[in-house]
Amino acid sequence: MTAVVVEGLQKTYGSHEVLRGIDFTVTEGEIFALLGPNGAGKTTTLEILEGFRGRDKGRVEVLGLDPGVPGDSRQLRERMGLVLQDIAVEPYLSVRETIARNAGYYRAPRDVDEVIELVGLREKRAAKVKDLSGGQKRRLDLALGVVGDPQLLFLDEPTTGFDPSARRSAWEVVRDLRASGTTIVLTTHYMDEVQALADSVAVIADGRIVESGTPATLGGRDSAFARIRFELPPGTEVSDLPVRASTATEGALVTIEVEEPTAVLHSLTDWALRRGTTLQRLTVERPSLEDVYLEITRSFEREPSQQSVTARGHRPNRSRS
């Protein structure tokens, strides 16, 4: 089942065309990450899906409803949860009072204390909102997003300002929500967060979706070349190696790029052992999600207008660069 359908979505602010025909779908029960550089239009897209912002053109369906239609939008409020970048809360209410007050807006909210527990704010339940730290405030935002027991949860940069351990806890909360059947639409600038959470990913640049897939396949990552690196053993030359090193040296390291590294590694290690030596600092790596993401978005920063037409064709082959 599909939770969200977006087709040909367009939005212009004045003369600034922010969305120039966005298409994507979110499957029910998945965590979908919408990525893109600052100002790419992620928040605008989310706000359109949430019914807080109108669209100029295109089809948008959220849980079978059109957030652009007032009646549908009201129904959606009951069925979706939001964790926004800046949420207005009463500074003099306590954490528990704030969550309880929000719970009152829904017909079938979750238990308030269970939600406090879920987001790790038990010790701060009596603290006033104004006395919370930045990270604790974001946890409260998360609590407010989930207290209505939403079918669909929007998370706009949910862990910005969290310390590493709080991020891990927030990820656990998000995974638990997915396990309980909640569909989650997420924006984030942290690629480790995408790797840890997302089932599918779409990247917005230059007003369009320029890449989509899973964290493992985005931008051809799964078929990218593996990069083998090691230190040339003392007294040997690159030409002595049993395989051709495509790049002579990178710093002090020899670099070899191959599609499938098993056989090459075998012949390299065999060669080294026969010579009674070792391959110091040996590593085998494929591009990380961050490498791939940066390459996708950088190529759009270079030639925005041309790139938008034939995005794939213009990008250099990241697996070999």
Ligand SMILES: Nc1ncnc2c1ncn2[C@@H]1O[C@H](COP(=O)(O)OP(=O)(O)OP(=O)(O)O)[C@@H](O)[C@H]1O
């Ligand atoms: N109400 C508005 N009026 C005019 N321009 C706007 C408005 N809201 C957003 N913009 C512009 O639209 C563009 C997209 O903004 P948006 O907030 O959707 O980007 P984003 O991808 O969420 O960015 P970030 O990663 O920085 O949060 C930006 O250039 C922004 O300045």
